Amino acid sequence: MTATQAGEARAGVEVRLEDLRRSYAGVTALDGLSLTLAPGELVALLGPSGCGKTTAMRLVAGLEEANSGRVMFGGRDVTGLPANKRDVGMVFQAYSLFPHMAAWENVAFGLQIRHVATGERKQRALDMLELVGLGKYANRYPSQLSGGQQQRVALARALAIRPQVLLLDEPLSALDAKVRSRLRDEIRRVQLEVGITTLFVTHDQEEALAIADRVGVMQSGRLEQLGPPTEIYSRPATPFVADFVGLTNRMRGDVGGGAIKIRGASIPLVHPDVPDGPAIALVRPEAVSLVTDGEIEEGPLVGTVIAVVFLGAVSRVTVDLGDATVLAQMQTSAASQTPAGTKVRLAFRNDPVLIQREEQAAPASA
Amino acid sequence: MNRSRRIKLQVFRSAVFLVMGVFFLVPIAAMFEFSTRGNSVTAPRTMEAWTNIIKTPDLVDAIIASLELAAITSIAMLVLLLPTMVWVRLRLPRLNRIVEFICLLPLTIPAIALVVGLFPISRWMRINISDSILMLSFFYLILVMPYSYRALDAGLAAIDIKTLSEAARSLGAGWGTVMLRVIVPNMSSAILNACLLSVAVVLGEYTFANLLTYENLQVAIAYVGLVSAGTSIAVAVASLLFAFVLLMVLSFVGRPRERMARAEETIVAPESRILPLRDSYIGVQK
Ligand SMILES: Nc1ncnc2c1ncn2[C@@H]1O[C@H](COP(=O)(O)OP(=O)(O)OP(=O)(O)O)[C@@H](O)[C@H]1O
Numbered sequence: 001m002t003a004t005q006a007g008e009a010r011a012g013v014e015v016r017l018e019d020l021r022r023s024y025a026g027v028t029a030l031d032g033l034s035l036t037l038a039p040g041e042l043v044a045l046l047g048p049s050g051c052g053k054t055t056a057m058r059l060v061a062g063l064e065e066a067n068s069g070r071v072m073f074g075g076r077d078v079t080g081l082p083a084n085k086r087d088v089g090m091v092f093q094a095y096s097l098f099p100h101m102a103a104w105e106n107v108a109f110g111l112q113i114r115h116v117a118t119g120e121r122k123q124r125a126l127d128m129l130e131l132v133g134l135g136k137y138a139n140r141y142p143s144q145l146s147g148g149q150q151q152r153v154a155l156a157r158a159l160a161i162r163p164q165v166l167l168l169d170e171p172l173s174a175l176d177a178k179v180r181s182r183l184r185d186e187i188r189r190v191q192l193e194v195g196i197t198t199l200f201v202t203h204d205q206e207e208a209l210a211i212a213d214r215v216g217v218m219q220s221g222r223l224e225q226l227g228p229p230t231e232i233y234s235r236p237a238t239p240f241v242a243d244f245v246g247l248t249n250r251m252r253g254d255v256g257g258g259a260i261k262i263r264g265a266s267i268p269l270v271h272p273d274v275p276d277g278p279a280i281a282l283v284r285p286e287a288v289s290l291v292t293d294g295e296i297e298e299g300p301l302v303g304t305v306i307a308v309v310f311l312g313a314v315s316r317v318t319v320d321l322g323d324a325t326v327l328a329q330m331q332t333s334a335a336s337q338t339p340a341g342t343k344v345r346l347a348f349r350n351d352p353v354l355i356q357r358e359e360q361a362a363p364a365s366a
Numbered sequence: 367m368n369r370s371r372r373i374k375l376q377v378f379r380s381a382v383f384l385v386m387g388v389f390f391l392v393p394i395a396a397m398f399e400f401s402t403r404g405n406s407v408t409a410p411r412t413m414e415a416w417t418n419i420i421k422t423p424d425l426v427d428a429i430i431a432s433l434e435l436a437a438i439t440s441i442a443m444l445v446l447l448l449p450t451m452v453w454v455r456l457r458l459p460r461l462n463r464i465v466e467f468i469c470l471l472p473l474t475i476p477a478i479a480l481v482v483g484l485f486p487i488s489r490w491m492r493i494n495i496s497d498s499i500l501m502l503s504f505f506y507l508i509l510v511m512p513y514s515y516r517a518l519d520a521g522l523a524a525i526d527i528k529t530l531s532e533a534a535r536s537l538g539a540g541w542g543t544v545m546l547r548v549i550v551p552n553m554s555s556a557i558l559n560a561c562l563l564s565v566a567v568v569l570g571e572y573t574f575a576n577l578l579t580y581e582n583l584q585v586a587i588a589y590v591g592l593v594s595a596g597t598s599i600a601v602a603v604a605s606l607l608f609a610f611v612l613l614m615v616l617s618f619v620g621r622p623r624e625r626m627a628r629a630e631e632t633i634v635a636p637e638s639r640i641l642p643l644r645d646s647y648i649g650v651q652k
Pocket residue numbers: 024025027028029047048049050051052053054055056203
């Protein structure tokens with residue numbers, strides 16, 4: 001049998017979270033979360049610590065009960081089902097392999113509970129381990145596996161029962177950056193291969209954008225925005241999303257006629273129908289470019305490069321405008337033309353931006 | 367340098383082992399020597415005191431009763447304490463302090479006070495349920511609770527029962543399966559310790575049995591000692607040896623797997639930590 005056959009699950013089912021609410025002794029962890037995952041889709045829930053991501057996942061898994069709201073798998077209401085009857089596969093943030101079982105026994109555990117015959121059980125466990133690339137480690141005990149390998153065994157274990165839904169709660173957060181991005185890609189590969197509907201929780205925006213079909217950004221127990229990664233990044237619906245996903249420059253300006261004027265430059269707005277007046281524009285660093293050619297005369301958009309941070313293919317340049325600093329991101333080759341001390345003029349890409357009124361602006365971090 | 371340090375450590379270890387061995391074995395050897403003495407100074411060595419053990423029916427009965435009590439108490443302790451402690455940790459963490467307090471309480475009350483307090487219950491049970499000496503296990507359960515609680519608590523603290531049980535449940539396991547297949551195997555040594563402590567407490571218990579007029583091992587030893595000091599010492603040595611052997615047997619039988627896994631780990635681990643991710647990744651890509 002090949003790995004692909006081993007991973008064959010029931011075709012993914014639609015998963016619906018309807019107006020889920022949950023509070024703990026006065027703390028509202030979930031405040032009316034609604035979310036629908038299409039069959040076979042991978043949705044990443046992204047949000048700051050304490051925003052209710054884990055709670056949402058535990059409600060789907062049945063490890064926690066909702067105060068109100070419903071969870072539906074493929075049109076079937078599972079809200080009242082206990083965790084062991086829900087048929088979900090779960091990978092936890094903490095290492096959760098059973099220490100007294102070898103890798104393959106861990107994977108076979110769920111099959112044993114489903115009374116799969118011994119021979120088939122072992123075969124399926126080995127196939128699953130093969131699928132996650134650990135075929136050779138079947139007889140290792142968890143203490144003999146690295147963190148990344150343990151999480152892969154946990155993934156195999158979750159998938160072995162051919163669950164309707166796969167839930168991943170920050171499965172990579174205990175791993176170092178390199179293993180992390182590799183394993184992230186591998187999870188995605190396996191998920192696509194198996195075609196299982198998956199909810200992936202993370203507080204790492206890069207991870208969410210890289211892996212998901214759609215990203216849901218959460219704040220204080222609510223879904224702030226749900227959309228494909230590119231949309232989340234380039235068309236954030238709210239200042240919170242803009243801030244949380246990617247870096248943002250906050251620049252003062254004046255709204256007028258569906259655009260905002262910043263230091264003489266005019267940028268269109270995402271939501272043009274807003275009243276005129278002073279506001280803060282949220283401008284992505286990569287929407288800012290630096291003009292160096294020709295004579296640079298003094299002006300509101302002219303400043304001095306004070307720092308260049310090399311990030312690999314791209315670099316981030318900090319420009320001091322006197323009364324403000326602005327981040328610009330560009331190809332490293334372009335950034336090398338403007339070492340610290342260079343006088344530059346800023347130019348903005350004509351991409352629509354979000355604005356924020358002064359009174360809202362205070363609490364969020366820049 | 368390294369070598370001499372290792373030798374020093376070895377010497378130190380042996381010395382400690384020797385001193386402790388002498389400390390434990392000399393009294394037992396002396397007891398054994400005493401129990402094999404004849405009736406006069408010049409009399410030859412005799413095993414009469416030892417053979418007396420089997421020839422005294424009361425003593426045999428008491429030994430059997432105490433062993434039964436030890437078994438019943440250990441099992442009852444596990445059945446009562448383990449699920450309770452797991453449940454409290456998982457579901458009612460706020461009650462943890464209270465449960466701990468209740469379990470440790472018998473330690474702070476003198477046995478004599480406990481007996482007096484429990485006497486009416488004992489009398490009621492004797493009249494209404496049974497007069498068997500095995501009823502003592504009810505009281506012994508209370509006596510062993512503090513020790514067993516501590517042992518089990520240490521075992522529970524060593525594993526992440528919340529995550530493990532949630533993982534098992536999401537894989538379809540009911541609570542019974544979670545207990546028997548996930549939690550118990552991972553705290554086998556803690557359970558063993560709790561049982562050993564229970565057995566030791568029960569085999570050594572005198573006050574309760576005597577005051578409630580049951581004849582368990584220690585009470586029987588005391589009676590026999592009135593008639594034949596040699597026999598009572600022989601029984602005492604035998605019960606010490608029994609406890610010792612039990613301890614050895616349990617600790618070897620109970621954890622072969624753990625030991626195996628560890629041994630394997632020391633051999634396999636170094637290479638496995640460096641290579642696996644990379645080569646298996648390539649393997650998957652094909
Ligand atoms: N068992 C609990 N008892 C009390 N409060 C809880 C409990 N579980 C969660 N909370 C609270 O609910 C809120 C949401 O928690 P949750 O674990 O869902 O956050 P999260 O988004 O997963 O955060 P993180 O990224 O740090 O894991 C937090 O304010 C948390 O303090």
